[in-house]
Amino acid sequence: MNEIEARLRDSFGRQTMMQTLGAAMDRAAEGAVTISAPIAPHVLQQQGAAHAGLAFSLGDSAAGYAALSVLPAGAEVVTVEMKINLLAPAVGDRLVAEGRVLRPGRRIVVVASDVFAEGPKGRKHVATMLGTMVPVEG
Template identity: 65%
Template sequence: MNDMEARIRASFDRQSMMRTLGATLTAVAPGQVTISAPILPGALQQHGAGHAGLTFSIGDSAAGYAALSLMPETAEVMTVEMKINLMSPALGESLIAEGRVIRPGRRILVVAADVWAVTGASRKHVAMLQGTMIPV
């Protein structure tokens, strides 16, 4: 594990929200991060699908950590704004959020994430996020 990955994993481990959701950091590369989370009984909406809050939380974190992976060691990032398109109900066993940096900049970073619902070996694209991160 390199220094960048160790820094991202240590930061992720400090996020109590990700622990509450049962989320795990499954892949880290420069400009790309993947987070997975089970669709737990406590994270369902009234129709039995994974709640949009779960989808947004892991998508935002995946995109944010993708941005952080390109920042200097002493930097942190925060979300300035994030848009989500919910394209399909999050039905399945778990969700996978694949975050990436669209445009790295000195003052802002444009990021995106795709969220997939997983059942067995099949995946369904359920959401797209796009937003802006700022170094702090």
């Protein structure tokens, strides 16, 4: 495990929200992070699909950790804005969020995330997100 991955996984391990959702960091590399979580009974909306809040939480965290991966050790990031487009109902066994850096910077980091539902019927793109992260002192 390299220094970037170790730093991201250490921070992720302290996120109680991600623990509550049963989320895991599947991939951590410079500029790109993948986070997944099961579509469990406690995260459904009234029609039986995963709640959009789950998609948003995973996408925001994947994008945020992608941003953190391009910053020096000791830095942290916070989301200052995040837009989500919901593309389809999130039905399946789990959601997978793939976050990436679009443009790194010292003052802002522009990020994007795509969220997919995976299950017996395959993989479906259910949300796309665009946002801005701001580096802060750790």
